Amino acid sequence: FNGLKKIPKDAMLKELGTKERSFYSKSTAILDAKKIEAIYKSLGILDAMVDPMIEFLDGGKIIVIFNIKETNQKSITNIYFEGNKTFSDRILKEFLQFKEDRFYRIFSSRTGYNVNQVVNGIESLENYYKTQGFAKAKTEEKIVSSNKDGVDIIIFINEGKKYYFGEYGIVNNIPNFKGLEGEEVKKLISFKEGEGFNIAEIQRTKYNISDILQKEGYLSSKVQEEYEYDEMQNKVNIKFIITETKRMYIGKINFFGNLKTNDEV
Numbered sequence: 001f002n003g004l005k006k007i008p009k010d011a012m013l014k015e016l017g018t019k020e021r022s023f024y025s026k027s028t029a030i031l032d033a034k035k036i037e038a039i040y041k042s043l044g045i046l047d048a049m050v051d052p053m054i055e056f057l058d059g060g061k062i063i064v065i066f067n068i069k070e071t072n073q074k075s076i077t078n079i080y081f082e083g084n085k086t087f088s089d090r091i092l093k094e095f096l097q098f099k100e101d102r103f104y105r106i107f108s109s110r111t112g113y114n115v116n117q118v119v120n121g122i123e124s125l126e127n128y129y130k131t132q133g134f135a136k137a138k139t140e141e142k143i144v145s146s147n148k149d150g151v152d153i154i155i156f157i158n159e160g161k162k163y164y165f166g167e168y169g170i171v172n173n174i175p176n177f178k179g180l181e182g183e184e185v186k187k188l189i190s191f192k193e194g195e196g197f198n199i200a201e202i203q204r205t206k207y208n209i210s211d212i213l214q215k216e217g218y219l220s221s222k223v224q225e226e227y228e229y230d231e232m233q234n235k236v237n238i239k240f241i242i243t244e245t246k247r248m249y250i251g252k253i254n255f256f257g258n259l260k261t262n263d264e265v
Contacts, residue, residue: 003048003068007039015039018064024054036066036245044073044113046151074113075098077150083157085137092155095128102240115185122155129159130199135227135236136160149172163197166235168227170209173244179216180209180242184246197236 001009017028033050037237040048048070055063079100081089093099098117120142129137138158168189172180180188188208191201206223213221221242228237253265 001066001068003070006045006070006199011209012036012039024062027226029054035067035069042115044115045071046074046113047071075150075172076113076153078152080154081157082154083159084136086159092125093124099123109114118153125155127199130197131163132160132196133164133196135163135199135229144189152169161234163196163229163234164237165191165195165235166195166230166233167193168238169240171239171241173242174218175244177216177218179212206240209242213242217249218245219248221245
């Protein structure tokens with residue numbers, strides 16, 4: 001690698017299809033060059049350029065060379081929102097892991113544009129809406145402008161309408177398991193009918209059900225939720241579906257490191 005400074009060489013080698021002591025492929029080298037550029041872009045270095053070339057050696061061997069022109073990471077100049085009616089821009093910015101580049105954040109690493117950080121931030125923002133009743137909220141981001149020093153990001157929000165919890169039930173597909181019937185079910189549900197929809201309570205209920213299954217030996221059990229929307233009453237009816245799985249039993253119990261006492265004891 002010529003010009004590689006901001007990414008460790010070993011880390012870069014792991015991402016390439018071109019391997020040492022393997023047959024050379026021009027198409028693979030070209031794809032690797034594009035992959036390297038994509039890696040830089042994911043780190044906010046949007047203008048990096050990679051040019052692959054080869055150098056012939058004796059004995060039918062070649063050296064594959066990637067000439068890299070690195071640039072600086074772009075900072076986030078501005079964050080804009082479109083479609084948010086319930087929450088102000090100021091409130092929404094508090095839930096983002098990335099921030100606008102301002103003089104009072106001079107030592108913050110969150111003001112640099114990073115694709116993974118932005119994607120995670122957009123997902124957390126959508127999740128926030130879904131904890132506030134907006135069960136169908138959708139968010140997506142787009143870079144609307146890029147200049148020499150930074151980028152502007154616009155976040156599109158489709159809030160949808162506010163929903164409330166409706167009816168709920170558990171669909172148990174495990175034969176002969178009776179631990180999720182009657183009053184026991186109500187203890188596992190962390191929300192009540194008529195309360196504002198909150199996806200965090202859905203996840204908490206799934207955890208409660210999974211915990212019971214784990215304790216009963218169904219270690220590979222899965223719990224999935226299924227939504228049914230009542231648009232007339234703005235309610236969400238929810239089914240928690242338990243996939244069929246086998247019960248696991250304890251086989252042998254082995255001890256290691258017991259030098260003075262036998263396993264039987």
